Amino acid sequence: MLGAAGLFTDGNTVAAAAVLTACVACAVVNSPLVFPSPLGAEEARRRSAADGRPVIYRRPGRPYRRRLRFRLGRDARRAHWLDIWRDPAAAAAVRAVADENETVPTVVLPDGRARVSPDAVRVRELL
Structure with missing residues (x-):
């Protein structure tokens, strides 16, 4: 500025x-006003089961995550975002579906199916 x-x-x-x-x-x-701060892993899974929205696991500072959020625009608010560096349970969930790697973004649907590093078009379809 x-x-x-x-x-x-x-x-x-x-x-x-x-x-x-x-x-x-x-x-x-x-901005946390545009993209709300992440929930805990258990709370996100509970909400995802209740409202049918996917959970997106992320790490701060990753350019792919920023690009994904930017490309999703307002649709980004239709997912539950989790920071795997703040929540060990979230990191464990990502490792469980990404061959023991912490590859983000990882999208987990309410039915338990996971997509590791999907493109923005695919994530928008999931939303």
Whole structure:
């Protein structure tokens, strides 16, 4: 943000607008208001069974996860997101379906079927 302000005061409004747009996009993609904070593994499984929405296991800072959330747009809120670094039970669930690897994103449907690293089109179909 300060970089954009500096560019603006130097008279470079196009570059300032580009930097500001990038900062806002980054804030939106990582915002807990847009994408709610994850649940615990047991609570997510319980809710998934009740509402039929899939559980998506993730790790923070992974570019594929950001890309997936961005491509899903508002549909991303129709899934339960779990951080495997915050919840050991979530990490264990991913290892159980991903050949003992912590490959994310991993999508688990309410019926127990799992998809490891699916593309965004497939995840949207599952939602």
